[in-house]
Amino acid sequence: MSATLTSHAVLNAENSVINYQAKSMEFTTGALSGAGVNEVTQTISQMSGIFRDEVALRALNQSTVIYRVQLLVPVPGDTEGGLFLGTTFLEPGLVGDEYFMTKGHFHSIRNRSEYYITISGAGGLVLMDENRTTWVEPMSPGSIHYIPACVAHRVANIGNSVLSFIACWPSDSGHDYASILGCGFSARLRSIHGSPTLVSEQ
Numbered sequence: 001m002s003a004t005l006t007s008h009a010v011l012n013a014e015n016s017v018i019n020y021q022a023k024s025m026e027f028t029t030g031a032l033s034g035a036g037v038n039e040v041t042q043t044i045s046q047m048s049g050i051f052r053d054e055v056a057l058r059a060l061n062q063s064t065v066i067y068r069v070q071l072l073v074p075v076p077g078d079t080e081g082g083l084f085l086g087t088t089f090l091e092p093g094l095v096g097d098e099y100f101m102t103k104g105h106f107h108s109i110r111n112r113s114e115y116y117i118t119i120s121g122a123g124g125l126v127l128m129d130e131n132r133t134t135w136v137e138p139m140s141p142g143s144i145h146y147i148p149a150c151v152a153h154r155v156a157n158i159g160n161s162v163l164s165f166i167a168c169w170p171s172d173s174g175h176d177y178a179s180i181l182g183c184g185f186s187a188r189l190r191s192i193h194g195s196p197t198l199v200s201e202q
């Protein structure tokens, strides 16, 4: 008896179908679908303490979604040796002169690195090492970004359309948001005379 390999079936050596939960990515947007895909959203109301202009932040519609992340989390978060995959969809917009951006984080286990791959839109990947040296890498469709160990990372949307990117990182990395909420990055990506400019904090 033979079985057919389809997108929803995996065959073992005896050529019989074994249990498989299909997952897939839509390449033009990075959208994930299938078994086990979770989604988290971040609204303006959840971004307090992130942007420099809190007055401008409070003036925006607090229920507006600024970004959402689709996640594939096949193992528990403290599993050594596993991998997580996620697609982030970051809306265009400004808070004052600062581009809509992700909160940003170090990994809780500092030596855990990560890949980002841009799918659509235009962005800036803001990176900061533990000496608080900050730099930015341009993101455009197809660009690949290796985020080294011990480097905080955040993404700003500098375009007029949704910026989407794929991330892949070790499952036991964890996220340290508190360090960023406490001390921030040492520079911010701001629209100065209409151009994205990395501006040092005073």
Ligand code: S6P
Pocket (backbone or CB within 6 Å): 069, 086, 087, 088, 102, 103, 104, 105, 114, 153, 154, 167, 169, 173, 175
């Ligand atoms: C996880 C990875 C991304 C971010 C996502 C949202 O390590 O870097 O999936 O979680 O882009 O950013 P943030 O800073 O709110 O977690």
Ligand code: ZN
Pocket (backbone or CB within 6 Å): 105, 107, 114, 153, 169
């Ligand atoms: Zn990360």
